[in-house]
Amino acid sequence: MSAWQAIKKVLTLRCHESSRILSEASDGELSFIDKLALRGHLLVCGPCRKYQKQLRKLRSLIENAMKSLESEESLFKSRLSDDVKAKMQAIIDSHNS
Amino acid sequence: MDEKEKPDATPSDPSQWVDRHSDALFGYAMLQLGNQEEAQERLQETFLAALQARSTFRGESSERTWLMGILKHKIIDQFRRRKRDSSLAGSEEGELAMKNIFSDKGYWKHEHKRNWADHLDSQAEYAEFLLALELCLAKLPDRMSKAFSLREIQDLKADRICEILGISATNLWTLLHRARALLRDCLDRNWFGQQKQGQQK
Numbered sequence: 001m002s003a004w005q006a007i008k009k010v011l012t013l014r015c016h017e018s019s020r021i022l023s024e025a026s027d028g029e030l031s032f033i034d035k036l037a038l039r040g041h042l043l044v045c046g047p048c049r050k051y052q053k054q055l056r057k058l059r060s061l062i063e064n065a066m067k068s069l070e071s072e073e074s075l076f077k078s079r080l081s082d083d084v085k086a087k088m089q090a091i092i093d094s095h096n097s
Numbered sequence: 098m099d100e101k102e103k104p105d106a107t108p109s110d111p112s113q114w115v116d117r118h119s120d121a122l123f124g125y126a127m128l129q130l131g132n133q134e135e136a137q138e139r140l141q142e143t144f145l146a147a148l149q150a151r152s153t154f155r156g157e158s159s160e161r162t163w164l165m166g167i168l169k170h171k172i173i174d175q176f177r178r179r180k181r182d183s184s185l186a187g188s189e190e191g192e193l194a195m196k197n198i199f200s201d202k203g204y205w206k207h208e209h210k211r212n213w214a215d216h217l218d219s220q221a222e223y224a225e226f227l228l229a230l231e232l233c234l235a236k237l238p239d240r241m242s243k244a245f246s247l248r249e250i251q252d253l254k255a256d257r258i259c260e261i262l263g264i265s266a267t268n269l270w271t272l273l274h275r276a277r278a279l280l281r282d283c284l285d286r287n288w289f290g291q292q293k294q295g296q297q298k
Contacts, residue, residue, distance in 0.1 A: 076120065080119055
C-alpha cells in the first residue's frame, strides 16, 4: 500500500471495511494502518462501536457456555429421543462384550 | 507418563455413557452441524471410538472432557470430507446475504440498539442463547458456519482452520467477517430481541 493509499484508507473508512477490520482484530494482530483507520472510525461511528462490543460479548458468551459443558448437565435444548438413546447404548454394549 | 496414573482413578463405564453424556454431546454436535442425523452419527462414532481408546482414559480429565475431545475430531473429519461440495457457490451466497447488512455505500443498514450481556445469570438463559445461536448458525451458508464453528466454538487457530477447510487465509477472514456480521444481526433479532422486549421503544 502506498503512503497516499494508506492516508486515504485512514480518512475514508466505511462501516463495511471497519467491521471487517474489527473481525480480523479478534483473530490476530492488525497492521498499523488498519489500527489507525479503525481507531479513527470508531471515534466517530456509534454503530461500529456497538458492533465491536457485541462481537466481544458474543465471544465471551460462547466461551462461558462451552465451559459449563464440561461438567454440568446439558444446556442444549436439542435432545435425542429415549428410543434413539436406547439403541445407541445397545450398540455400545454389543461392541463392549 | 505412567507414574502419574492414580491407582484409584475411576475407570470409564461405557454402560453409562449414553445416560450421562449423550444430551451434552449431541447438543454440542447439533450446534455445529445443524443436522440431527449427522449429529447422531458423529455421536455414535464418538462412543465407538472411545470404546476402542478406553485404555487412554486415565481419569486425569473428566470423562465428559475426554469424550468431547473425540467428538470434536469427528466433527472436524466431517467438515474435511465435505470440503469439495461447498464450492464457490457459497461465496456468492455470502455476498448476497451481506446486502442485507450493508448499504451500497458501505454503511450499516439497520440499527442495533440493544445492549447484550456478556454473562448470563442462569443455566436457562444460556440454554436460550445456545438455541438462538444454533438456529442462526444453521441459516448461514455452509462454509461460513463451519469457519465460525471452528474458530469460536472449537477455538482453533486460523492456520488449522484453513487446513481443515482447504481455503486460504484471505478466504477465512472473509468468511469469518461475514459470519459474524450475519450472526450478530440474526441474534439481535431473534434472541436478545425477545429477551429485552420490555425495553423496546
